[in-house]
Amino acid sequence: MKDLVIAGSGPAGLSAAVYASNAMLDFVVIEKFPMSGGQMLNTYDINNYLGFESIDGFSLGQTFRKHAEKQGAEFINDEIVRLEKIDGGYRIVCNKAEFEAKAVIYALGANPRKLGVKGEKELAGRGVSYCATCDGNFFRGKKTAVIGGGDVALEDALYLANICEEVYLIHRRDEFRAARYLVDKAEKNDKIKILRSTQAEEILGENKVQGLKLTNGADLDVDGVFIAVGVEANTGLVTDLCELENGFVKADESGTTSAEGFFAAGDVRTKRLRQISTAVSDGANAVHSVEEFLYR
C-alpha cells in the first residue's frame, strides 16, 4: 500500500507532487491526460502568477510538470473510475489498474459551468463555446457574445476583441467580479460592448448559432456565444465518500475533508478564490496534512 495517491495534475496536484517528493512519501500522481495543467491550458495569457510576467497556460503547465518530474514524481496516465474506503486507506480503481494508498489528495479540479439556456446544448460546438482561446479563430471578423462577469469572461472578451468585429459582454449583475484592471481594459476597448444587468434567454440558430435572445426582449446578431459563468467541480467520484457543499468538496485550507485520510486541493474544494496561486498553495497544505495524518 502506498502512502499517498494524488488524483489530478493541475496546479494543485503538481504542487502536491513536489511537496510529497520532498516529504519522501511513496506516492503516484494519477492523471486522465498525459498533459498537465487542467483549466489553465485554456488560458492564453497568465500575468498574475509570481515569477512569470506573461506566460500562456500550456507553457506554465509544462513548466510545473517538468518541475514535479525532476523532483521524482511518478505519473500514471489513467482515468479513475472509483474511489473506495478500505481498511487502513483507500482503493483507487482506474480503467487499466488499481492502487491502494493510506491517504488521497483529491485534486480533480473543475470544468466550465453550463449556462442552462435553450439552444446551449444543441448548438455546442456549433457556435456555442466554453473556450475562447480554442475557438476564437473560427469567428474572425464576426460578431460574438461572451456571457459572464468573472476573470475568465473578461479575459475571453479581451481575447476575442483582437479577432472579432464586435464582442458583446453580457453580465447579469451591475458589478463585475473580475479583477479591476480587466474590467478597465474592457471598458476602454472600442470593440467590446458591455451589457450590464442583462441576461441571455435563448441561443438562436439551426445547426449553427445565428443570434442571442436576451431576457429584455432584444436579439443580438452574433455568430458565436462564449460561456464563462464559473465552474463546476469534478466531484462525481466522491459524492458518497465525503461531505460536499454547493457542489464542491467541503474542506478548509488544510485540505481536510469529512473523510479521514482524504484531502482535497485546488478548485475542487470549497474556497473563495480559485486561482493558480491558491491551487498551488492548496497542494502544499494538503501534503502537510497528509504527513500529519500518516505520522500522527
Next chain:
Amino acid sequence: MVKDIKTNEFDSLVINSSKPVLVDFWASWCGPCKMLSPAVDAVSEQMSGQADFYKVNVDEEPMLAQQFGIMSIPTLILFKGGEVANQSVGVISEADIKAFVEQAL
C-alpha cells in the same frame, strides 16, 4: 503518432477507406487539443488494423474544417463508409475515444 493529412489526401484516406476512420481536428494554439492528442495516439495504437486515425490541422487545412462545419476544437469526427457516423466536441478520455470508435466497428 497519428499522421496529419492534407485536403487533397482526404478523399483517398478517409472517404474511400474500407475501415472506420477517426479524424481529430486540432490547432497548435489550442491547449485542450494538446491534451486530447496523446490520447488519440494511444487509441490508434490499441486499435491499429481495426480503424484508421488521422489529424487535420484546421489552420493549415481551413477548407476541411469549413466543409465539416468545425467551429470548436478539438473535434473528433468518426467516418464510416465515407459518411460522418458521429462527432464529439471537446476533450474526452482515452477510454471514451476507444468506445467512440468501436461503435463503428
